[in-house]
Amino acid sequence: MARIIYDALAEIVGKEYVSDRAEELFLYSRDPGTMDPKKPDYVVLPKSVEEVQAILHLANRERIPVVPLGGGLVLSGLSRPLKGGIVLDMKRMNRILDVNEKSRYVVVEAGCSQGMLQAYLNRNYPHLKHSIPDSPPSATIAGNILIHGSGHMSQATGFHSEMLNGLEVVLPTGEVCKIGSCSTTPYWFSRAPLPDLAGLFLGWHGTTGVVTKLAIKLYPNPAKKDVMMFLTENPDYMPDIISKVTGTEMAEDLNVSASQLPDYMEGLQLSLIYVTANTIEEIDFKKRTIRETLRSYINQKEGGFMFVPTIAKGRFIETPLREMTKFADSKKGGGFEYVGAIMPIELFPEAYRKGLEIAAKYETPYSMAVRIIGRAHCMMFAYAYAFNRADDNDRKKAQRALHESNIAALELGGIPWKAEEPAQKLILERMDPETSRLMNRIRAALDPNGIMNPGNWEVK
Amino acid sequence: MYQLKFDENVCASCATHDCLTRCQYIKLDIEQAKEERRKILLGEDSRVLSECATCYACEEYCPYGNHPFYQIVELQEARGIHPAPKPIEKQQVRMLAPEGKMDYRELSAPVIDMCAFGMFEKFSIQGKLFDGVSTISGNDIFCNLMYLHFAKNSVIKERLPKAVDNIRKYYVEKNKLAEVVCFHDECYATFKSWAPAFGVEVPFKPVHFFEFLLREMRERKGEIRQLPMRVAYQRPCSNRLIPETQPLVDELFELVGAERVQRKYDRENALCCGAVIMTHGRDDLAEDIRKRNIDDMKEAGATACVFNCPYCLVALGEAVAQEGMMPLLMSDLCRLALGEQLKGWGE
Numbered sequence: 033m034a035r036i037i038y039d040a041l042a043e044i045v046g047k048e049y050v051s052d053r054a055e056e057l058f059l060y061s062r063d064p065g066t067m068d069p070k071k072p073d074y075v076v077l078p079k080s081v082e083e084v085q086a087i088l089h090l091a092n093r094e095r096i097p098v099v100p101l102g103g104g105l106v107l108s109g110l111s112r113p114l115k116g117g118i119v120l121d122m123k124r125m126n127r128i129l130d131v132n133e134k135s136r137y138v139v140v141e142a143g144c145s146q147g148m149l150q151a152y153l154n155r156n157y158p159h160l161k162h163s164i165p166d167s168p169p170s171a172t173i174a175g176n177i178l179i180h181g182s183g184h185m186s187q188a189t190g191f192h193s194e195m196l197n198g199l200e201v202v203l204p205t206g207e208v209c210k211i212g213s214c215s216t217t218p219y220w221f222s223r224a225p226l227p228d229l230a231g232l233f234l235g236w237h238g239t240t241g242v243v244t245k246l247a248i249k250l251y252p253n254p255a256k257k258d259v260m261m262f263l264t265e266n267p268d269y270m271p272d273i274i275s276k277v278t279g280t281e282m283a284e285d286l287n288v289s290a291s292q293l294p295d296y297m298e299g300l301q302l303s304l305i306y307v308t309a310n311t312i313e314e315i316d317f318k319k320r321t322i323r324e325t326l327r328s329y330i331n332q333k334e335g336g337f338m339f340v341p342t343i344a345k346g347r348f349i350e351t352p353l354r355e356m357t358k359f360a361d362s363k364k365g366g367g368f369e370y371v372g373a374i375m376p377i378e379l380f381p382e383a384y385r386k387g388l389e390i391a392a393k394y395e396t397p398y399s400m401a402v403r404i405i406g407r408a409h410c411m412m413f414a415y416a417y418a419f420n421r422a423d424d425n426d427r428k429k430a431q432r433a434l435h436e437s438n439i440a441a442l443e444l445g446g447i448p449w450k451a452e453e454p455a456q457k458l459i460l461e462r463m464d465p466e467t468s469r470l471m472n473r474i475r476a477a478l479d480p481n482g483i484m485n486p487g488n489w490e491v492k
Numbered sequence: 493m494y495q496l497k498f499d500e501n502v503c504a505s506c507a508t509h510d511c512l513t514r515c516q517y518i519k520l521d522i523e524q525a526k527e528e529r530r531k532i533l534l535g536e537d538s539r540v541l542s543e544c545a546t547c548y549a550c551e552e553y554c555p556y557g558n559h560p561f562y563q564i565v566e567l568q569e570a571r572g573i574h575p576a577p578k579p580i581e582k583q584q585v586r587m588l589a590p591e592g593k594m595d596y597r598e599l600s601a602p603v604i605d606m607c608a609f610g611m612f613e614k615f616s617i618q619g620k621l622f623d624g625v626s627t628i629s630g631n632d633i634f635c636n637l638m639y640l641h642f643a644k645n646s647v648i649k650e651r652l653p654k655a656v657d658n659i660r661k662y663y664v665e666k667n668k669l670a671e672v673v674c675f676h677d678e679c680y681a682t683f684k685s686w687a688p689a690f691g692v693e694v695p696f697k698p699v700h701f702f703e704f705l706l707r708e709m710r711e712r713k714g715e716i717r718q719l720p721m722r723v724a725y726q727r728p729c730s731n732r733l734i735p736e737t738q739p740l741v742d743e744l745f746e747l748v749g750a751e752r753v754q755r756k757y758d759r760e761n762a763l764c765c766g767a768v769i770m771t772h773g774r775d776d777l778a779e780d781i782r783k784r785n786i787d788d789m790k791e792a793g794a795t796a797c798v799f800n801c802p803y804c805l806v807a808l809g810e811a812v813a814q815e816g817m818m819p820l821l822m823s824d825l826c827r828l829a830l831g832e833q834l835k836g837w838g839e
């Protein structure tokens with residue numbers, strides 16, 4: 033039977049783009065995070081919408097699970113095939129199809145990576161940019177949008193899913209469906225004013241269909257960029273500081289990092305406030321406004337801006353931040369995962385203290401990173417754990433610390449983002465039963481044979 | 493341990509109170525100066541403690557070699573005054589803490605002490621002037637004098653004797669060095685001013701970097717091409733502690749044929765680069781000072797600015813370059829006169 037399916041897949045995508053070889057199945061069974069490996073039966077790399085459709089028809093016929101995969105960098109094991117089946121690696125569908133300069137959006141295929149789009153815009157439309165996450169540049173635009181990712185413009189513009197203008201999706205049963213303005217006109221300018229069906233695919237971890245194309249918003253790319261670094265030593269100040277800085281409407285991105293390493297930063301909170309502008313006068317004005325909004329902390333000597341000369345700012349200004357990826361590999365052996373809990377700003381102090389507590393319990397240096405989303409409507413509060421993947425005890429220890437962080441986030445009133453399978457269960461246990469029932473009904477309607485990424489968001 | 497040598501009787505009979513009346517950051521007439529000095533001598537609160545920009549200038553202004561600034565710093569710390577925001581102070585104090593990683597090293601003279609600024613080696617210790625020199629650097633030999641800006645004299649007292657001892661034990665004695673060249677003006681100032689003021693013994697001979705440059709340049713006199721440059725000199729805070737090194741600047745300028753432009757803010761009237769004041773959170777003052785420095789250089793007709801202190805270069809260099817003047821360290825100026833190419837920061 034396996035041979036027949038393999039041949040059928042080869043027939044659809046060509047022999048070079050299907051594999052059931054042990055070494056490939058090994059690689060596709062895991063991601064850099066802590067979750068246990070889950071082996072697929074086949075790995076397939078389609079090149080066209082038609083090929084995706086044919087694969088889904090086959091999967092429905094044979095009742096084989098299908099797991100869409102972008103860059104595979106989500107870290108929480110969401111594209112490991114929990115119940116085996118086909119990993120549908122979208123990386124060959126990576127074209128940039130259209131840039132609309134006036135309405136500022138771009139249409140890409142689902143396998144287009146962050147790095148590809150960034151390089152393309154730099155070269156051809158240097159006055160435009162998209163909001164970039166700090167993941168390595170091989171992460172895909174689709175993978176990031178579909179999990180409600182966030183990035184360098186999220187303070188100003190919200191979750192990356194809010195920047196989505198439209199989708200082309202192959203439904204689990206194989207029909208190609210357009211969502212947003214592109215369903216009705218040749219343009220991909222927005223999801224409004226139609227019923228917003230994009231929600232059927234956002235945050236679902238590939239359980240409701242395979243996205244093949246999407247349009248995202250682009251933004252002006254001002255020539256000047258600077259970062260201001262504000263240092264404090266009391267987490268209780270943070271909600272007010274965040275509120276004050278975002279209240280100026282002048283920061284494009286606002287991150288807070290609190291880390292035990294390097295040791296001179298222990299106990300301190302470092303707010304990285306990013307400002308962009310077209311002229312020196314504009315950037316100076318913005319920086320001064322932000323500075324003065326924090327004047328009371330400075331005057332009381334409770335907080336201050338670090339003096340950082342321009343030549344030392346480069347590594348804080350680049351997008352994505354290479355330092356993040358370096359940190360991710362700080363234990364060597366390539367293991368890294370974080371609980372990114374989405375929560376209201378006022379929970380900062382409690383969330384921070386919880387992070388210290390959990391890290392101390394697991395005898396690991398604490399490392400927290402916070403990204404403010406949408407003018408402080410909420411924040412992504414990350415508890416990060418680097419570990420050595422070659423050392424299974426270390427991996428398991430990080431896994432337990434992450435699980436505890438997920439529980440803590442929920443107890444505080446937050447929700448783990450891109451939650452691992454066990455954390456999805458924790459969320460569902462707390463969710464309004466009518467909400468989870470609705471999820472279940474939607475899923476059953478879209479995917480009658482339950483082939484899409486089964487084991488995720490599974491509602492009992 | 494390490495008591496400041498300060499003679500209150502000298503102040504009692506001091507007619508001018510130059511230390512405070514000449515301060516560029518706190519405006520005091522003679523009567524006010526006397527009153528604030530009296531309070532300081534009694535260990536009482538004084539506006540000077542919170543308004544001091546830590547420019548070190550009063551150390552130079554006192555005609556009697558009393559140590560007014562060191563005394564201010566001691567009192568600031570004793571009274572729990574923090575010129576900089578506390579988290580910044582904490583981070584800075586920790587960041588340059590000794591690491592206890594000393595080891596014996598074979599060195600060949602001349603030996604240049606880069607202090608904690610080892611990163612400057614690849615830009616500044618280049619070219620034939622430095623053929624055959626050895627460098628030493630790192631937190632374990634850091635002079636720590638910068639903590640004067642943070643009212644943390646205790647940190648210097650704690651760390652400097654150990655740093656001095658490390659230099660002696662691991663480098664000087666082992667290699668039978670006759671002297672140690674101080675790349676950073678501040679190290680030399682530590683050894684020649686702060687250490688004797690607080691009774692810390694320095695068991696080797698420190699040499700100012702400019703003295704070293706002068707020697708090397710004189711040896712290569714025949715190779716020097718006169719530089720038709722109009723150069724502004726930016727004097728750093730640390731140089732207020734060692735005014736006796738000032739003539740070295742003129743001698744070097746003369747040797748390379750560069751004209752030291754007449755600035756309003758030079759010599760005893762020099763202004764801080766602004767970085768420390770910015771770190772203190774006094775941004776408006778820092779910006780004002782920065783602007784006054786740059787405007788002054790331009791008005792004096794400078795085409796380049798030579799910095800003594802690498803930190804001042806980092807702080808002010810970009811603004812200097814934006815105004816069309818070339819930011820240089822003194823060693824860069826010498827290298828230009830020897831016809832060498834400089835390496836830029838980005839390269």
Ligand SMILES: Cc1cc2nc3c(=O)[nH]c(=O)nc-3n(C[C@H](O)[C@H](O)[C@H](O)COP(=O)(O)OP(=O)(O)OC[C@H]3O[C@@H](n4cnc5c(N)ncnc54)[C@H](O)[C@@H]3O)c2cc1C
Binds near residue numbers: 244
């Ligand atoms: C060092 C580091 C820093 C990071 N920083 C950030 C950050 O700043 N912001 C942020 O948001 N994330 C960050 N991440 C997390 C993650 O890497 C990104 O969110 C990344 O964009 C995920 O994209 P991906 O292509 O790797 O997705 P994948 O891991 O491939 O997929 C994610 C999920 O989407 C589904 N999926 C993928 N493609 C499709 C498709 N075409 N159709 C349907 N479902 C699909 C998958 O099944 C899976 O459930 C970081 C990760 C690392 C390692």
Ligand code: SF4
Binds near residue numbers: 556558559
């Ligand atoms: S410190 Fe010097 S200048 Fe100041 S009052 Fe005393 S003696 Fe006079």
Ligand code: SF4
Binds near residue numbers: 548
């Ligand atoms: S150090 Fe400078 S600012 Fe402070 S009192 Fe002395 S001269 Fe004035």
